[in-house]
Amino acid sequence: MKKKVAFYTLGCKLNFSETSTIARNFQEEGFDRVDFTEKADIYVVNTCSVTENADKRFKTIVKQAQKVNQEAFVVAVGCYAQLKPEELAAVDGVDLVLGATEKFKITDYLNDLSKNDKGEVHSCEINEADFYVGSYAIGDRTRAFLKVQDGCDYKCTYCTIPLARGISRSDRLENVLNNAAEIASKDIKEIVLTGVNIGDYGKGEFGNKKHEHTFFELVQALDQVDGIHRLRISSIEPNLLKNETIDFVAESDAFVPHFHIPLQSGSDKVLKLMRRRYLTNLYQERIHKIKSVMPHACIGVDVIVGFPGETDEDFLETYHFLNDLDISYLHVFTYSERDNTVAAEMTGVVPKKVRSKRSKMLRGLSAKKRRAFYESQLGTERTVLFESENKAGYIHGFTENYIKVKAPWNPALVNQLHQVVLENIDDDGLVRFEFVEQKETA
Template sequence: MIMNKKVAFYTLGCKLNFSETSTIARNFNNEGFDRVDFAEKADIYVINTCSVTENADKRFKTIVKQAQKANPDAFVAAVGCYAQLKPQELADVNGVDLVLGATEKFKITDYINDLSKNDFGEVHSCEIEEADFYVGSYSIGDRTRAFLKVQDGCDYKCTYCTIPLARGISRSDTMANVLENAREISAKNIKEIVLTGVNIGDYGKGEFGNKKHEHTFLDLVTELDKVEGIERLRISSIEPNLLKNDTIDLVSKSRAFVPHFHIPLQSGSNDILKKMKRRYMRELYVDRVAKIKEVMPHACIGVDVIVGFPGETDEHFLETYNFLTDLDISYLHVFTYSERDNTEAATMDNVVPNNVRSKRSKMLRGLSVKKRRAFYESQLKSTRTVLFESENKAGYIHGFTENYVKVKTPWNPKLVNTLHQVELTEIDDDGLVRLKFVETLIKAN
């Protein structure tokens, strides 16, 4: 491998992709490459793709053009979910030299020889059944927070989703490896770990996708809670049917796990949930929210919801809207349904027109703003712990409380990557919360 070549990365999609990009970047580093920003001139550009939304597909071509503008002679490689699902489509994009599927992406340095441009995009992708091994990864994007991958793949058959096709069967990292990665992160003076995966509540399926459950998700969070040096642990997203009472109780009593849950709902209509082949009905979701609020009244609860699914009538949508209005949740992530090839939903009748999808999406985004505002108002005058981040944004430093209230205070570089107890005082015009310090430093940088 040629020494001191430059490599740049662009990541589309989820926290899991960010953790995997970081791992791939460390592999390049071990091969003697220097990592530079994507806007800079590099010898190789690696684009980690996403297939969840149509928009991510379209953005790929734009990103390739960005790379070519920075260096027309650069070698361009595509990896990730879209690369697994439609490798030839990516290979046909002008300027792309290499496309790697699910099993090959972590071996990318093995495929790069002299970095000379190819006449055609070269594809190395597997049948997804071959993606039956596990590669652990974690990302360190800034000094305050790291994404730690604990699980990959999914055995669910949701009718709108391509992730099982792109990532394969559900499989988990070993407990020992997750704990070792957590300790490595801790040694880098990072204060918060966000657990990530495709379906992390399914943690425990063996390293090769077998059904032998050596450890459960509860076992994992119990052990992670004991890792010294990590001040905060956050569960990124967990299916309602896999979020058990014992996990909720553990978080409520935990040393490090924070009272913040992100729980996909997708629809507030049982008719639509059945068409989506989700593994719960709305009644279970109500039960989960009630349990969390019973033991942690101040907990933040985020919700994923899809609008415009085939067959979603105005009545179904209003059912979802009213359901969410009445639910004690804190914010929404709203996804406008988009057809994905090779999914059951793509062949369903009663397609919702795009303008109707857009209108419904706008309504739910408006509801999310109201929900977040109400949640922030409920937290005013309370004392919380804030972890401050590293950016100076227009003269302010931002941070998050343990229960995910976003705060701001005048910029002070000494606050970066430190934890402080504060009182939440008022909501500013930009929707962020102002604070006053109520103590001296909790954890120094």
């Protein structure tokens, strides 16, 4: 009988792309992949360490696996596994913990699947994470997450990612293009580029700080890949998003007018405490540049509230800065202390109740911004890529500029691109539309 393996991924798109690569390795070794809710011989949990909540969820997920099969072998990989391997190994039910480099050789560690009293740890020192493993994930048959870069050389005071993933390093351009062509051959319509710091694309193996290629060259090369209808840039640092890239996206048929640009704070004082590599004036310039060449572009923003030293005045400065910016939505993170970061030792700790209140205010602002952006696009003609899931009798999809639409379920639309006119916003905040071909025949 073939052994069965199941996967659970916490965290970012990059983690999803890596889980897919690890899963394909298992399948090549003769394992059957099953859903995490099904009975499996091995459960692999790909962990995240960005927030306190992700740490807590790990224990819950291990318990879920054990409910389905008490005798299953449980493996922890990912960022949390690299940062706190002993802590994860001590969680009841965990048998094996693998660090940043070991996770890609996971099947080498599975000679004996008998349960352990305490998890076994194989974790390198993070400065040994000096090689690059390319990967991509296919989500729901309509889009794929393609990893192009890993690690980070930035020293933001709140962030554990460099400790968990090591230095900035990139895939070779030839490999990225081969992976993109492979994705295209599977009839996937959209690729989302992912990495830890993708604007830093081009740095080679360990110790090689020279960029073999730039991010702009990567964008130009991917634009030429046959069969990919849409290319989406995921999160990119404002100081690394250059005008040449913005101008190229504006003219490209494949790259879509959607950017996600971390801000973290609208207060220059707080940005300096965070050791970010820009101030608000540069951020503002980036937004204005995008909107000047792509007025219909969707722009998402990451913000952290409650950072040590953030006063009420600093927070209000962030609030007003974002309110005045022509952006489309926010991802709001409530600051949580992470071990071995500079910020964890800082004074001016913001009470958790205050953090929570600030987070709620920004989430309200995000809803307002998204609504205003959707309203600004009503009456325009857009292209929708439809998803594969039937959600309570509706099919959902996204326009090129990331507006979420809905229509009565129709399986013939799955993974198809259609021209539509955006009509109105439904009670649930999603947009109703009419097909252009129907309008023309009316």
